[in-house]
Amino acid sequence: MIKIGAIDVREDEVNHHDSELQAVQPFARAVAYSLQGVVYAFHTEQNVKRDVWLFTVLCAVELVLRPPLRDVALTMFVAMCVFAAELFNTAIELAVDIASQWQHHVVAGVAKDVASGAVTCVSLGAIALAIWLVESLWPWHFWLFTGHHPAGAGMVVAGLIVVWAFRCWPYRQRTVIKRRRKGDEHGV
Numbered sequence: 001m002i003k004i005g006a007i008d009v010r011e012d013e014v015n016h017h018d019s020e021l022q023a024v025q026p027f028a029r030a031v032a033y034s035l036q037g038v039v040y041a042f043h044t045e046q047n048v049k050r051d052v053w054l055f056t057v058l059c060a061v062e063l064v065l066r067p068p069l070r071d072v073a074l075t076m077f078v079a080m081c082v083f084a085a086e087l088f089n090t091a092i093e094l095a096v097d098i099a100s101q102w103q104h105h106v107v108a109g110v111a112k113d114v115a116s117g118a119v120t121c122v123s124l125g126a127i128a129l130a131i132w133l134v135e136s137l138w139p140w141h142f143w144l145f146t147g148h149h150p151a152g153a154g155m156v157v158a159g160l161i162v163v164w165a166f167r168c169w170p171y172r173q174r175t176v177i178k179r180r181r182k183g184d185e186h187g188v
């Protein structure tokens, strides 16, 4: 390991970090980089790991109650907005850590609080939508092992596969990023 700021980087990765993707076509390379970012967050962020389980519960409820495709698409969109907000929050936290050099700074703290406030706002919207969905399906019928609303069920299963693929994708930990934590007044 060598140290770059507060980031430990495996020595053999420093020179070869990007080489394996250089030969790939630019669009595919951009997609690969963005997927690397998603996999990083899904493996390192506790909040994202928790959201994966909440998403799984939502999918289970939808597979049992079988809302129509339109309602499933709406909930999938909002669920993806929550994941996107978490990813933005993670990116902002990392950028703030670099900008503040892992030192305590009042502006760094406010920036992180605002970023996590954005996640809270989207999450509140998602909770409102989930309540509306469950309420709109009353009286509940249990359609789990039936062909009721097959398109909606297919979309739920596709969403589950995508999210768990991000979560289970083999993660090569090239960098060990020591994150500053609340109450750590002296940096790392």
Ligand SMILES: Nc1ncnc2c1ncn2[C@@H]1O[C@H](COP(=O)(O)OP(=O)(O)OP(=O)(O)O)[C@@H](O)[C@H]1O
Pocket: 047, 089, 093, 097, 100, 102, 103, 104, 105, 106, 108, 109, 110, 112, 113, 116, 179, 180, 181, 182, 183
């Ligand atoms: N450099 C800093 N200077 C001052 N306060 C900071 C700094 N870094 C973090 N904080 C405070 O600690 C809180 C948590 O920051 P941290 O980077 O640990 O995020 P986290 O624990 O992953 O939180 P989140 O739930 O938002 O992802 C921030 O919201 C902020 O109030």
